[in-house]
Amino acid sequence: MAALLEIRDLEVDLFTRRGVLRAIDRFSLTVQHGETLGLVGESGCGKSMTSLAIMGLLPVPPAKITGGAILLEGRDLTKLSDSKMQAVRGREVGIIFQDPMSSLNPVYTVGDQLVEAIRCHFKLDRRAAAKRALDLLDRVHIPDARRRLDAYPHELSGGMNQRVVIAMAIACEPKLLIADEPTTALDVTIQAQIIELLKEIQRESRMGMVFITHDLGVIADVADRVTVMYAGKKAEEAPVDVLFDDPRHPYTRGLIGATPKPGDERRHRLVEIPGTVPGLASRPKGCAFANRCPLVFERCHVEAPALVHQAEGHAAACFLADQMEDCDVASVGA
Amino acid sequence: MKRSIVRRLFQIISLIIGVIVMNFTLIQMAPGSLLDIMTSEQQVTDPATLEHLRHLYGLDQSPLVQLLRYTWSVFTFDLGYSYRQNAPVFDIIMAQLPSTLLLMLTSLGVAVTLGMIAGVVASVKVNKVWDVVISLAAVFFFAAPTFWLGIMLIIFFAVQLDWLPVGGMTTIGEQFGPVGHVIDVLRHLILPALSLGLFYAAIYTRVMRASMLEVFSLDFVRTARAKGLSKTRVILAHVFRNALLPVVTLLGLQLGTVLGGSVVIEAVFSWPGIGSLMLDSVMSRNYPVVLGVFVLSAVVVAIANLLVDLAYYRLDPRIRSR
Numbered sequence: 001m002a003a004l005l006e007i008r009d010l011e012v013d014l015f016t017r018r019g020v021l022r023a024i025d026r027f028s029l030t031v032q033h034g035e036t037l038g039l040v041g042e043s044g045c046g047k048s049m050t051s052l053a054i055m056g057l058l059p060v061p062p063a064k065i066t067g068g069a070i071l072l073e074g075r076d077l078t079k080l081s082d083s084k085m086q087a088v089r090g091r092e093v094g095i096i097f098q099d100p101m102s103s104l105n106p107v108y109t110v111g112d113q114l115v116e117a118i119r120c121h122f123k124l125d126r127r128a129a130a131k132r133a134l135d136l137l138d139r140v141h142i143p144d145a146r147r148r149l150d151a152y153p154h155e156l157s158g159g160m161n162q163r164v165v166i167a168m169a170i171a172c173e174p175k176l177l178i179a180d181e182p183t184t185a186l187d188v189t190i191q192a193q194i195i196e197l198l199k200e201i202q203r204e205s206r207m208g209m210v211f212i213t214h215d216l217g218v219i220a221d222v223a224d225r226v227t228v229m230y231a232g233k234k235a236e237e238a239p240v241d242v243l244f245d246d247p248r249h250p251y252t253r254g255l256i257g258a259t260p261k262p263g264d265e266r267r268h269r270l271v272e273i274p275g276t277v278p279g280l281a282s283r284p285k286g287c288a289f290a291n292r293c294p295l296v297f298e299r300c301h302v303e304a305p306a307l308v309h310q311a312e313g314h315a316a317a318c319f320l321a322d323q324m325e326d327c328d329v330a331s332v333g334a
Numbered sequence: 335m336k337r338s339i340v341r342r343l344f345q346i347i348s349l350i351i352g353v354i355v356m357n358f359t360l361i362q363m364a365p366g367s368l369l370d371i372m373t374s375e376q377q378v379t380d381p382a383t384l385e386h387l388r389h390l391y392g393l394d395q396s397p398l399v400q401l402l403r404y405t406w407s408v409f410t411f412d413l414g415y416s417y418r419q420n421a422p423v424f425d426i427i428m429a430q431l432p433s434t435l436l437l438m439l440t441s442l443g444v445a446v447t448l449g450m451i452a453g454v455v456a457s458v459k460v461n462k463v464w465d466v467v468i469s470l471a472a473v474f475f476f477a478a479p480t481f482w483l484g485i486m487l488i489i490f491f492a493v494q495l496d497w498l499p500v501g502g503m504t505t506i507g508e509q510f511g512p513v514g515h516v517i518d519v520l521r522h523l524i525l526p527a528l529s530l531g532l533f534y535a536a537i538y539t540r541v542m543r544a545s546m547l548e549v550f551s552l553d554f555v556r557t558a559r560a561k562g563l564s565k566t567r568v569i570l571a572h573v574f575r576n577a578l579l580p581v582v583t584l585l586g587l588q589l590g591t592v593l594g595g596s597v598v599i600e601a602v603f604s605w606p607g608i609g610s611l612m613l614d615s616v617m618s619r620n621y622p623v624v625l626g627v628f629v630l631s632a633v634v635v636a637i638a639n640l641l642v643d644l645a646y647y648r649l650d651p652r653i654r655s656r
Contacts, residue, residue, distance in 0.1 A: 055559075055560055057556060057559055057560060082565075083564075086562050086563075086564060087562065088562070089559065089560055089561065089562040090560060090561040090562030091562055094560075095560045097553060097556065097557060097560075099553060102552060102553040102554060103553050103554055103556075103557045104554055104557065105554040105557075105558065105572050105575075105576070106554070106576070106650075106651070106652055107575055107576055107649070107650060107651060109651075116558075116561065116563070116571075117561040117562075120561055120562045120563055121562055152651040152652070154651070154652050165557070168557070168561065169560075171561075172562075
């Protein structure tokens with residue numbers, strides 16, 4: 001059986017006045033049915049661009065898919081017509097965006113927006129759709145759901161709104177759910193609740209999920225496998241425990257080193273990765289991470305490293321990936 | 335809600351009193367008293383008649399007493415008496431009001447409809463040919479003086495093509511049945527309504543376009559697309575609905591200028607409305623009428639603002655819950 005989602009060598013270019021900039025460069029990932037894939041990376045590395053590309057919602061212009069394929073159960077979404085893609089959105093792929101307060105239309109009630117999402121794909125009359133909307137609010141554990149149906153988004157808290165957004169994303173039982181930094185805009189306590197909710201829904205419905213975040217702590221909690229993205233490319237991919245035990249890319253090591261670990265008695269300082277992701281216009285010729293990498297050597301500046309297969313499902317795009325075992329994670333970047 | 339309505343009523347009354355005081359004072363300060371103006375044309379010199387007139391119009395009292403009496407009478411719908419038309423000012427204004435309302439509301443109707451459609455199209459086709467064409471047209475009609483546009487329309491449609499009448503509100507010397515009369519007035523209405531309407535439409539187009547573009551970039555639009563809604567549905571149900579608020583504000587402001595906004599166009603098209611009345615009254619220094627029109631304008635502005643607030647209340651739930 002075909003994978004639920006397979007992105008193959010995706011290329012997204014931005015057509016700007018300063019020329020064509022490559023935002024996503026030969027990026028691939030796979031999500032199996034019922035699996036959660038964590039997609040990690042800093043701001044500006046192309047995570048959200050990837051999720052928009054899957055939804056067919058890239059801002060065109062300036063962005064355009066110039067190569068590769070996005071296969072949903074073997075069907076290439078990049079080749080679908082507008083109307084066919086419309087039938088995929090919401091029905092086969094649902095998405096949750098970052099900021100719940102601005103993701104909902106301020107002039108319609110929560111119920112109206114849910115009903116709209118349901119009736120968009122299901123032939124239901126208003127009453128049946130409203131009943132389903134109520135069930136959905138119950139499912140995302142919104143207390144006093146009947147009353148909330150008539151509430152406007154500004155009358156609910158951020159956490160509540162994110163629950164509504166989640167209810168909307170799963171309203172038509174999609175096979176794939178994309179959660180694009182769903183907890184970034186929320187308080188820490190609410191974050192945990194939303195993550196629990198997403199895990200619960202995923203468990204019950206056996207959807208595949210792409211969980212996008214820059215927070216490795218969250219990834220450790222939700223993901224089965226992880227893809228680390230850097231400057232529009234895949235830096236490393238591995239099953240989640242392998243990634244944390246045996247990271248092979250210096251960038252992954254840097255990310256792990258920069259993540260606080262609860263219960264860590266030693267209280268060593270968090271190690272930051274120096275510098276920032278290079279801008280689209282100034283992507284270097286060689287490895288994009290070279291200017292920030294503690295292990296950089298001449299070859300890195302000349303040639304971009306290909307993915308090096310490490311073990312079953314584990315690969316890293318670094319010339320030194322094979323020699324990384326002995327390195328202490330925390331020492332990288334120090 | 336109840337409290338805010340009471341507050342608004344209080345504001346309206348204060349506004350009207352303010353307008354009365356200011357304009358009354360201004361007219362008091364103008365050279366020449368009402369009596370001079372009244373009598374000079376008729377060459378009245380008889381002291382007894384002068385004294386009688388002075389007493390009749392209350393000019394023998396101090397300006398403050400006159401102001402207080404006038405203010406009080408306004409609230410009883412008495413706007414004074416016009417010696418020129420020999421009729422109460424209220425009646426004179428009311429006689430002219432329907433034609434101005436007809437002209438202005440038609441123009442605004444044309445403007446809002448045209449402007450919103452053009453604005454939506456321009457925003458959807460942003461930076462494409464249609465957007466450029468619409469935006470250029472908007473700049474043109476906004477920049478062109480309305481009287482010039484009116485004259486051009488007259489030259490083209492009334493003189494050259496002879497399709498429509500040159501001016502006035504009815505064809506003089508013709509007898510029509512009721513239906514024929516309506517058609518006749520509509521034929522006279524087209525050109526002035528168009529000259530004013532195109533000017534206002536230009537503003538609505540710009541505001542609508544900008545407002546739509548702003549809403550387009552908001553997150554919930556992306557969410558709506560992600561649900562699987564069609565582009566058309568997203569534009570109409572989500573973007574347009576939110577982009578409407580600035581347009582309503584603008585409409586409120588312009589409803590307020592309904593009485594004053596048509597002075598020039600009424601003059602160009604000899605339209606018998608408040609604008610023409612205003613112009614005549616200023617020219618002949620017919621102060622009671624001038625003052626009456628000002629007061630009425632203030633009332634219209636206040637009512638228009640009230641209507642806008644009510645519209646906001648309906649359109650934006652965030653205001654409702656405040």
